[in-house]
Amino acid sequence: MVNSNKNDRTIKYKKKRIRRVIACITAGVLTIHGANILPTSYVSADKADVSIRTWYSGSTIKVPELKPAWTLRVDSGLVEQSQDTGVQAIAEEGKVFAFSGNKLIAVDAQTGKQLWSYGNGSHLNPIITYDQGIIYGMTTDKKPYALHAKTGKLKWQAQSSTYVDAGERTEAxxxxxxxxxxxxxxxxxxxxxxxxxxxxxxxxxKAEGNGTAYLEEADGVVLRTFFVQGALTSIQLNAYDKKTGKELWEDFGQGDALKIQDGIVYSIDYFSPMLTDYQSLPDRKVIVNAFNLKTGVKKGSREYMWKLAGEPPYSYHSGDAYLAGDKLYIEQGDKVAVYNFNSYKAGEGPLRSLQRPDGDSLDMLGVVQERLLFKDATGNLVGVKLANGQRVGWYGDAPVAHIDVYGNEIYMAQRNGTLLGIHMMTSKPVFRVKTGADLHEATLKTNGMIIIQAEGRLMGVKVPATMQ
Known part of the structure; x- marks a missing residue:
């Protein structure tokens, strides 16, 4: 018993010493931690296996802040990571047309004052378009309607529905x-x-519901494209008689019309490149076929050829093409080749080649203000001056939500709740608007006003003279 008590006292004494030692160690750790030194054996937090940072804020761009002339609550369908658009407003002839409470409303773009509303709040689909003073829309039972844009009065309501028994499909x-x-x-x-x-x-x-939004009408013929599945899935170009809807012809592998001229439709062949040994061979070409618009008879073919640099395996990507006026721009690896579309000669090289701003990881958008524009991997806008091939860029101070370009004016909606107005020619930011939103739809413009679409709100902002 004596030995047992002695052992108990010894154990209690050792426990007290251990507590004092731990207290001292803890105090030491706190002191050392304050000096930014921490023994790893005492760290209790788990370490991440992988840690990735996708955005560095950098410095905030200092520009004048503009206040909206008006703000209006509207319906919104914006969803992050969705490929579909939200509830889109449109702006035409000094008016903005949008949906609020599931009703179609028109407001004055200068003041935000409501001019009229249409609907009972339950029977309209948020799809509208404008043409020559008329607003065209769709009801929930898929029946088109037409309104006078000035008054909101109904012009007609279709009795036939466009409903098809299918899931979510392209609608336009x-x-x-x-x-x-x-x-x-x-x-x-x-x-x-x-x-x-x-x-x-x-x-x-054959498309099983998979149609694109492309439709073009010319000389009594309607062109559309579809995605058709088979041993290989590819796009397909169809031609219909405008009066009857009868199919005139179709061609598997052909895309949207590049150009329609003198009864000939020019279209890129997207199918043939799929049949080549693209991983082993560096040879690439864009094939443009010419068809009789009314019969589909093939009238000729053009081949724009080049070789990729480097060693196999090569990328499948064969190069996108964009036609602006009489100039055809074709992506060729890390360059963009420019051809005269109206004077094709077999085997002839390009007029010139432009260096792509950031290699081949860009999407070509088109030509604006003598600048060939691209979207980079982060969604930012970059370009090349056609005059000298110089790289240009337009940058904000946060990740991009949406960019819209109107001539000299670039409107960059950002995911930090702001929108920047940037001058195209100088590349300099001119003003900022606080939107308070993460996601944005397209910035609209009419009658000297921009209309910002920001998660259930519209904001009208007068465009300053410095943006011209």
Whole structure:
């Protein structure tokens, strides 16, 4: 018993010493931690296996802040990571047309004052377009309607529905001179523009609902493209008679029309490159085929050829093409080759080649203000001056949500709740607007005002003279 008590006292004494030692160590750790030195054996937090930072804030751009002339609550369907657009407003002739409480409303772009509303709050789909003083929209049961943009009065309501028994598909309303076309997946509907009467509908069954939003009308022919599945899936170009909707011809592998001229439609062949041994061979070419617009008879073919640098395996990507006027721009590895489209000669090289700003990791967008524009991997806008090939860029101070370009004016909506106005020619930011939103739709413009679409709100801002 004595030995046992002695052992107990010894154990208690040792425990007290241990507590004092731990207290001293803890105090020491706190002191050392304050000096930014921490023994690793005492760190209790888990270490991340991988840690990635995607954005460094950098410095804030200092520019004047503009206040919106007005702000209006509207419906929103913006969802992060969704490829679909939200509820889109449109701006035309000094007015803004949007949805609020599931009603279509029109407001004055200068003041934000509501001019009229249409609907009972339950029967309209958030799809609208504008043409020559008329707003065209779609009801929830897929029936098009037409309103006078000035008054909101109903011009006509179609009795025929564009409903198809399918999931989420491409939907679009496309007005032409005398016809309103409604696209629903792989089905095309043609309505009389003055009365709303259905003239015809046509479906590309092989596409199984997978149609694009491309539709073009020329010389009594309607062109559309679809994604058709088979041993290999590719795009397909179809031609329909404008009066009857009868299919005139189709060509598997052909894309949207590059150009329609003198009864000939020019289209890129996207299928043939799939059949080449692209990993082993550096040879690349863009094939542009020419077809009779009405019959589909092939009238000729053009081949724009080049070789990729480096060693195999090579990238499959064969180069996108963009036609601006008579100049054809083709991506060729880390360069963009420029050809005269109107004077093609077999085997002839390009007029010139431009260095792509950041190698081949860019999407070519088109030509604005004598600058060839690209979107980089982060969503930013970069370009090349056509005059001298010099690289240019337009940058904000936060990740980009949406960019819109109107001539000299670049509007960059950012994910830090602001929008920057940037001058195209100088590349300098001119002003900032606080939107308080993360996600944004397209910035609209009408009658000297920009309309910012920011997560359930519209903001009207007068464009300063310094942006001109």
């Amino acid at each position: 309303l496309i007005p032409t001179s005398d016809t309103l076309y409604a696209i629903n997946g792989s089905t095309t509907f043609a309505f009389d523009k003055s009365s709303g009467k259905l003239k015809w509908k046509a479906d590309e069954g």
